[in-house]
Amino acid sequence: MKLNAQQANSLYGQDVKDRSGSKIGNVGQIWTDATGEPTWVSVKTGLMGQKESMAPLDKARITDSGLAVDYDKSTVKNAPVVDAGTDQPLDTAQIEQLYAHYHLRPQPAPSASRGRAPGAGEDLVRSEERLRVGTESQPAGTARLRKYVVTEDVHTTVPVEHDEVYVEREPIAAGDARGVRADIGEAEQEMTLRAERPVVAKDTVPVERVHLAKDEVVEQQPVDDQIRRERVEADIPEPARRRR
Structure with missing residues (x-):
């Protein structure tokens, strides 16, 4: 489709995608031919610094996501x-370089369809302003990543062992009494007891790596401004006014 001037003016800063839908860059500038029809567009690809690649608007389409050109x-x-x-x-x-690069045929210059009437004088040139909207990068704040120490209460359990003492009684049968000394008097027997208690130690171990990262997010931001345009009014005497 051919783009008109109004459509072309709405493209400044919009995404430019190739025939497969892959993003190439953003619209920089738009050029028109002698008739005012948009014919070429410059694309900010992000790779050339202060340079912008040129692309023809022939067969270009306006989509919901910007401008789609018919080239890879x-x-x-x-x-x-x-x-x-x-x-x-x-x-x-x-x-000439552009036509050669894109294998296009140069378009013939348009010819005038109507001559100047004798005595009409010089043409009036009507001009108008057009918005040229772009972007500039500026600081938007500083992101910082810091770590600090917090204390948390931890509740857990650990199994502990301890000795418990009980008394075993074993009757001595009459046949087993031989060899057993039988004394009457006081005596004692001791046994060493063992008990475990919880012991806490702390180890410092790495658990994760943390760093700052960023994504570039493109969003549409409205721009409101005022432009001036000239209008031409004809003051023609009634006898000389064309009758329709």
Whole structure:
């Protein structure tokens, strides 16, 4: 489809995608031919610094996500470039390079369909302002990552052992009494007892790596401004006014 001037003006800063839907960059500038029809667009690819790759608007489409051109990503990125933000018209050599790169046939210059009436004087040139909306990078704050120590209560259990004493009684049968000394008097027997108690030790171990990361997020931000345009009104005497 052919883009009109209003559609072209709405594309500044929009995404540019190739024929497969892969993003190439963003719209930088738009050039028109002698009739005012948009014909070329510069694309900020992010790889050329202060340069922008050129692409034809022939067969380009406006989609919900921006501008789709009828070429692959590498063809556009390797196309002739212009200075970023330039408002200079394309010269003959640049146009020839672009037509050669994209294997296009140069379009013939449009011819006038109506001659100037004798005595009409010089043409009035009607001008208007157009918004050229771009972006600039600026600091938006500082992200910091810090660590600090907190104390937490930990409740757990651990099994502990201890000795418990009980008295065993074993009757001595009459046949087993031989060899057993029978004394009447006081005597004692001792046994060493053992008991475990909980012991706490602390080990410091690494548990995770933490670092800051960032994503570039593109969002549409509205821009409101005012532009001026000229209007032309004709003051024609009634006898000379054309009747329709």
